[in-house]
Amino acid sequence: MATLNQHIMSRxxxxxxxxxxxxxxxxxxxxxxxxxxxxxRNIVDLIRDDAAKAPIKVHKLRGNVSILEGSGGxxxxxxxxxxxxxxxxxxxxxxxxxxxxxxxxxxxxSECRNRIPLERGRDRLPGFAADLVRRGVSVIVxxxxxxxxxxxxxxxxxxxxxxxxxxxxxxxxxPA
Amino acid sequence: MALGYVASLxxxxxxxxxxxxxxxxxxxxxxxxxxxxxxxxxxxxLLVNPTFFVQSEILxxxxxxxxxxxxxxxxxxxxxxxxxxxxxxxxxxQQRVGALVVGADAFFNSRSEQLAALALRxxxxxxxxxxxxxxxxxxxxYGGNIAESYRQVGVYVGRILKGEKPADLPVQQFTKVELILxxxxxxxxxxxxxxxxLGRADEVIE
Numbered sequence: 001m002a003t004l005n006q007h008i009m010s011r012x013x014x015x016x017x018x019x020x021x022x023x024x025x026x027x028x029x030x031x032x033x034x035x036x037x038x039x040x041r042n043i044v045d046l047i048r049d050d051a052a053k054a055p056i057k058v059h060k061l062r063g064n065v066s067i068l069e070g071s072g073g074x075x076x077x078x079x080x081x082x083x084x085x086x087x088x089x090x091x092x093x094x095x096x097x098x099x100x101x102x103x104x105x106x107x108x109x110s111e112c113r114n115r116i117p118l119e120r121g122r123d124r125l126p127g128f129a130a131d132l133v134r135r136g137v138s139v140i141v142x143x144x145x146x147x148x149x150x151x152x153x154x155x156x157x158x159x160x161x162x163x164x165x166x167x168x169x170x171x172x173x174x175p176a
Numbered sequence: 177m178a179l180g181y182v183a184s185l186x187x188x189x190x191x192x193x194x195x196x197x198x199x200x201x202x203x204x205x206x207x208x209x210x211x212x213x214x215x216x217x218x219x220x221x222l223l224v225n226p227t228f229f230v231q232s233e234i235l236x237x238x239x240x241x242x243x244x245x246x247x248x249x250x251x252x253x254x255x256x257x258x259x260x261x262x263x264x265x266x267x268x269x270q271q272r273v274g275a276l277v278v279g280a281d282a283f284f285n286s287r288s289e290q291l292a293a294l295a296l297r298x299x300x301x302x303x304x305x306x307x308x309x310x311x312x313x314x315x316x317x318y319g320g321n322i323a324e325s326y327r328q329v330g331v332y333v334g335r336i337l338k339g340e341k342p343a344d345l346p347v348q349q350f351t352k353v354e355l356i357l358x359x360x361x362x363x364x365x366x367x368x369x370x371x372x373x374l375g376r377a378d379e380v381i382e
Contacts (some may be wrong), residue, residue: 050313076253144282148181152192158191159342161332163325165199165280
């Protein structure tokens with residue numbers, strides 16, 4: 001004897017009773033596709049909300065360097081007489097944790113290194129450099145040979161400090 | 177061939193200054209150190225990234241000249257993607273390459289662990305520029321101290337934030353080099369590190 005728990009399957013293997021239940025749910029207003037989509041929140045909003053609630057622990061390293069541990073990646077902070085420098089690759093809301101008479105934020109755009117292979121990431125360097133200039137950073141640090149010409153092309157006024165393997169003739173117009 | 181990033185090293189001018197470490201100049205020296213460790217090997221591979229054509233050509237020229245002077249043969253191997261790296265290592269034995277010198281390059285820097293793993297898998301004694309290669313299981317590294325150069329970058333950033341101009345801060349070149357040996361890898365490859373090399377190592381990873 002067939003029990004009530006048995007599902008009625010279509011010729012192609014779909015469960016007809018589940019399909020009927022889904023149709024009722026969506027058309028009767030319980031969970032319309034539009035509402036379901038509206039309920040879904042993007043990952044940045046979720047991170048921001050979580051960051052706003054999460055406690056921030058301060059770990060002193062050495063000298064005047066500390067690490068702020070929050071809901072996401074850690075933020076390094078250098079404290080000095082002029083204010084604080086925070087190195088933060090996170091989203092913008094994290095900036096609220098730092099304050100002082102003079103605050104300079106260094107945006108680290110080499111974060112793509114861990115996610116995008118360098119051979120593809122190189123194409124994105126001009127965009128990253130332009131973004132840094134647009135944000136009005138105080139200094140751009142250009143690490144490795146590919147980043148230096150890109151940073152130089154992005155701005156002729158923003159100070160750039162590079163670190164690269166290079167010969168002296170490689171760098172200078174004249175080896176004075 | 178000069179790139180002209182700065183007007184001069186003592187007074188860079190413009191908005192750019194920084195720190196350099198020795199790079200292609202150390203290619204022949206890496207070959208010498210590797211040859212000291214595997215004296216019976218006569219065919220060495222030189223891995224370069226053709227994306228940076230000028231740099232890879234200069235390195236190839238210098239290392240080949242050094243190899244000729246001591247009767248060694250160099251096979252130049254080119255890689256600019258992860259897939260290229262796999263293919264290069266897979267073909268080493270076919271090309272009779274007994275040891276590998278990895279050219280200094282930003283792409284190779286970012287693939288230190290992959291390079292070390294491939295060298296171990298194919299049992300090829302290899303030398304690279306920076307410590308992370310040896311720390312990841314590569315046999316040796318010989319090059320500048322990257323942590324020290326980044327520290328100096330931090331000092332320059334601090335001075336600029338305090339009001340100094342990059343145009344007035346001379347480009348600094350670090351000439352200190354360090355030799356890092358991974359003895360565990362040496363043992364795995366069946367190599368005996370000569371005392372003369374062991375004594376010169378700045379760090380030995382066991």
